[in-house]
Amino acid sequence: MFDFLDSGQYDLLGAFWVTVQLTLYSAIGSLIWGTLLAGMRVSPVPLMRVFGTAYVNLVRNTPLTVIILACSLGLNQTLGITLGGGDFKDIGFRLAVLGLVAYTGTFVCEALRSGINTVPVGQAEAARALGLSFTQVLTLVVLPQAFRSVVAPLANVLIALTKNTTVAAAISAAEAAYLMKSMIENESDALLAVFAVFALGFVLLTLPTGLLLGWVSKRVAVKR
Amino acid sequence: MTSVLYDTPGPRAKRRNVLYTALFVVALAVIVWWVLGALDEKGQLAGEKWSPFVTDAQVWTTYLLPGLGDTLTAAALSIVIALPLGALLGIGRLSDHRWVTVPVGAVVEFFRAIPVLLLMMFANQAYVQFADIESEVRPLYAVVTGLVLYNASVIAEIVRAGILALPNGQSDAARAIGMRKGQTMAYVLLPQAVTAMLPALVSQLVVIVKDTALGGAMLGFTELLSQNRQITANYGANTIAAFTVIALIFIALNFLLTSCASWLEGRIRRGKRGTGAVVTGGLGDDLTGAGAGATTGGLPTVPRQTTVSAGADETQPTA
Amino acid sequence: MKLRKSATALAITAVLAVTATACGSGSDEGAKNDGKITIGIKFDQPGVGLKTPDGKYEGFDVDVATYVAKELGYEAKDIEWKQAPSAERENLIANGDVDFVVASYSITDERKQKVDFAGPYFLAHQDLLVRADDSSIKDAKDLNSKKLCSVTGSTSAQNVRNDFAPQADLQEMGGYSECLTGLENKAVDALTTDDSILAGYASQKDHQGKFKLAGLNLSDENYGIGLKKGDTELQGDINKAIEKMVEDGSWEKAVKANFGPAGYKNEPAPKITETS
Numbered sequence: 001m002f003d004f005l006d007s008g009q010y011d012l013l014g015a016f017w018v019t020v021q022l023t024l025y026s027a028i029g030s031l032i033w034g035t036l037l038a039g040m041r042v043s044p045v046p047l048m049r050v051f052g053t054a055y056v057n058l059v060r061n062t063p064l065t066v067i068i069l070a071c072s073l074g075l076n077q078t079l080g081i082t083l084g085g086g087d088f089k090d091i092g093f094r095l096a097v098l099g100l101v102a103y104t105g106t107f108v109c110e111a112l113r114s115g116i117n118t119v120p121v122g123q124a125e126a127a128r129a130l131g132l133s134f135t136q137v138l139t140l141v142v143l144p145q146a147f148r149s150v151v152a153p154l155a156n157v158l159i160a161l162t163k164n165t166t167v168a169a170a171i172s173a174a175e176a177a178y179l180m181k182s183m184i185e186n187e188s189d190a191l192l193a194v195f196a197v198f199a200l201g202f203v204l205l206t207l208p209t210g211l212l213l214g215w216v217s218k219r220v221a222v223k224r
Numbered sequence: 225m226t227s228v229l230y231d232t233p234g235p236r237a238k239r240r241n242v243l244y245t246a247l248f249v250v251a252l253a254v255i256v257w258w259v260l261g262a263l264d265e266k267g268q269l270a271g272e273k274w275s276p277f278v279t280d281a282q283v284w285t286t287y288l289l290p291g292l293g294d295t296l297t298a299a300a301l302s303i304v305i306a307l308p309l310g311a312l313l314g315i316g317r318l319s320d321h322r323w324v325t326v327p328v329g330a331v332v333e334f335f336r337a338i339p340v341l342l343l344m345m346f347a348n349q350a351y352v353q354f355a356d357i358e359s360e361v362r363p364l365y366a367v368v369t370g371l372v373l374y375n376a377s378v379i380a381e382i383v384r385a386g387i388l389a390l391p392n393g394q395s396d397a398a399r400a401i402g403m404r405k406g407q408t409m410a411y412v413l414l415p416q417a418v419t420a421m422l423p424a425l426v427s428q429l430v431v432i433v434k435d436t437a438l439g440g441a442m443l444g445f446t447e448l449l450s451q452n453r454q455i456t457a458n459y460g461a462n463t464i465a466a467f468t469v470i471a472l473i474f475i476a477l478n479f480l481l482t483s484c485a486s487w488l489e490g491r492i493r494r495g496k497r498g499t500g501a502v503v504t505g506g507l508g509d510d511l512t513g514a515g516a517g518a519t520t521g522g523l524p525t526v527p528r529q530t531t532v533s534a535g536a537d538e539t540q541p542t543a
Numbered sequence: 544m545k546l547r548k549s550a551t552a553l554a555i556t557a558v559l560a561v562t563a564t565a566c567g568s569g570s571d572e573g574a575k576n577d578g579k580i581t582i583g584i585k586f587d588q589p590g591v592g593l594k595t596p597d598g599k600y601e602g603f604d605v606d607v608a609t610y611v612a613k614e615l616g617y618e619a620k621d622i623e624w625k626q627a628p629s630a631e632r633e634n635l636i637a638n639g640d641v642d643f644v645v646a647s648y649s650i651t652d653e654r655k656q657k658v659d660f661a662g663p664y665f666l667a668h669q670d671l672l673v674r675a676d677d678s679s680i681k682d683a684k685d686l687n688s689k690k691l692c693s694v695t696g697s698t699s700a701q702n703v704r705n706d707f708a709p710q711a712d713l714q715e716m717g718g719y720s721e722c723l724t725g726l727e728n729k730a731v732d733a734l735t736t737d738d739s740i741l742a743g744y745a746s747q748k749d750h751q752g753k754f755k756l757a758g759l760n761l762s763d764e765n766y767g768i769g770l771k772k773g774d775t776e777l778q779g780d781i782n783k784a785i786e787k788m789v790e791d792g793s794w795e796k797a798v799k800a801n802f803g804p805a806g807y808k809n810e811p812a813p814k815i816t817e818t819s
Contacts, residue, residue, distance in 0.1 A: 048244070063433075064434065066437055066449060069449070077721065077724045078263070078463065080729060088690070092714075124229050128230070134229060137230065163339035177345070180345060198338075266728050280596070282597055359634055360626070441717065453587060457593065459749075460748065461727060
């Protein structure tokens with residue numbers, strides 16, 4: 001039943017490696033973008049607050065599939081943006097990362113914002129009393145504490161991101177779901193086995209992430 | 225709400241803020257100008273690519289509205305089926321018997337750990353091979369199956385969180401007046417938990433609506449997003465225009481649902497008669513139930529901390 | 544009192560769900576109801592089989608199907624059109640959901656194991672659609688340095704990868720109109736599939752003059768009318784209808800009407816080969 005594993009016809013590990021890479025690059029990107037967004041949403045400049053709020057509300061309510069397809073059809077096919085990628089495989093990967101960052105950043109932003117809310121008011125007040133500017137208050141005092149309290153929610157975001165990378169199959173990025181699609185067409189006798197293999201792959205990716213970051217979140221939590 | 229983070233701007237700070245605002249506006253304008261310019265150069269802003277959506281009712285009656293109808297059908301079917309299933313799973317996980325909690329827990333964690341797209345593709349192929357379903361409705365069945373399996377397990381966690389969020393006194397009191405476990409659940413805990421869960425459930429509907437688009441892109445389900453191809457085949461490759469309109473419909477629909485969720489949440493929180501326990505959608509996305517590991521728990525059980533936001537106005541320095 | 548409150552809450556959820564369901568009611572119809580004939584066609588290929596915004600159907604396959612149906616004794620109004628996506632064609636025929644399929648359906652030995660064909664009624668070739676001002680592609684070898692676009696899982700895509708130009712940068716999209724967007728904006732250099740489909744796109748009002756066919760006959764695709772295995776009577780009737788269509792000039796007219804504007808030189812009507 002699991003013959004297709006030995007046939008050498010399918011690069012199972014390669015596909016999952018692409019999934020892992022997609023996840024890692026998008027995770028780093030969305031962490032940065034999400035932090036910037038959160039900074040905007042609490043900043044003293046009203047326009048930035050408006051922009052941050054509007055962006056988060058717009059993007060969070062758009063299906064990820066629409067965002068990723070828009071990256072491919074709009075940015076690449078229409079505007080000719082390749083993000084420095086060479087062939088279509090490369091471009092598809094980069095576009096998928098861009099779409100995932102744009103989408104996941106909003107969730108990082110919202111997680112961080114609730115984290116900022118858990119930092120006692122006294123902390124920010126004390127920092128201001130020392131004469132720190134807004135950027136200093138945020139980066140030196142508030143955000144470090146906020147990050148420590150949102151490790152668990154961010155872990156959930158990361159796990160959701162791992163699963164969301166499958167949407168990149170819609171623009172033919174050669175990741176796990178894309179391979180699964182062609183495999184269930186060609187190996188239709190072994191449908192259950194194919195599904196089992198891919199499901200196991202994702203369980204193996206998400207479960208340790210959850211366990212590890214759960215442990216980390218307990219370690220770093222601010223004791224109050 | 226976060227004005228605790230910075231002082232009330234004085235004259236210099238005000239000037240600086242104006243400068244930042246100006247810089248930000250310029251940066252945004254440059255990006256928008258560049259995108260519009262590039263689109264215009266490619267002829268994507270030409271009037272005839274956009275006008276069908278205003279002047280031609282047939283775009284709506286033949287493509288967009290039936291597509292939206294399919295999206296809503298799939299979403300509604302999914303939530304209607306997933307709700308009782310999820311409730312059962314959630315209650316099962318709270319059972320006192322290990323032979324119930326362990327398998328139920330395994331099922332819930334399994335379906336939360338794998339991407340919903342995998343479930344949809346599997347269901348689609350399984351229906352091709354093992355069931356006699358007409359080809360026209362098969363994608364709908366597949367999409368609904370995938371969404372139900374995933375969302376039932378997410379709802380199971382919401383239900384569990386909702387019940388756990390109730391004060392212990394409720395079940396103690398029920399036991400004190402001689403109710404059995406089943407009675408306690410049916411007459412005391414569940415009715416209260418349902419109210420507390422409502423916002424989270426509506427938020428989950430947003431997730432479901434968004435996920436139906438996957439079926440359009442990957443399984444040939446004729447929902448809203450897939451109408452893009454039909455429209456561009458008939459109205460002269462107006463990809464950008466069609467895409468924009470479709471995205472706006474999705475955003476409007478989901479915004480409506482999100483607003484509904486926060487309205488419900490506010491109502492329940494303000495309500496004096498309830499226990500005040502609310503299960504929010506948390507992040508309002510697949511993220512709520514994303515925790516695969518038991519340790520992360522991922523429970524969106526928040527009577528959310530409101531200290532900062534509530535106190536912000538009072539603590540605002542007057543200096 | 545608490546009970547009533549949560550009951551209202553439940554009711555709200557239920558109402559939300561029900562109103563949503565009401566928007567899309569299922570359709571139920573079967574093939575083979577008396578006096579009607581059900582024919583499977585493509586719904587999304589201009590020039591071949593297209594459902595237009597006003598709910599009509601047009602294209603070469605539609606014309607052929609209408610003619611054949613008329614010869615079988617069905618008026619145009621008695622035809623029920625059903626969408627037959629490429630991957631579904633065998634299933635539709637085998638399940639009896641359609642009486643026959645006219646959907647750019649190439650006759651191959653593999654398919655003949657599952658269904659029978661009548662015809663062929665058209666000879667197409669795999670070809671390339673390029674921008675009108677692009678003349679850099681003269682034969683298949685030129686493709687190796689080009690960016691190609693085709694539809695996910697199509698035989699044309701496999702042909703390119705396995706035979707014609709293994710080094711070409713091939714992008715697979717969900718549909719031809721996506722490829723066309725890229726072609727128009729120079730993100731891809733050529734779109735490859737059967738020339739009939741390409742001609743259909745190039746003939747569209749909004750595309751006329753923008754694209755042209757490269758004219759490479761990369762493969763032979765004999766389009767047949769797919770029908771249930773073993774139905775030799777229907778096969779004979781359809782073959783007769785196709786022959787008549789060619790003889791009385793309707794065939795030529797349909798080709799010109801649907802593919803003409805692209806400057807597409809079609810092959811003469813093929814000889815009927817699928818008999819039993």
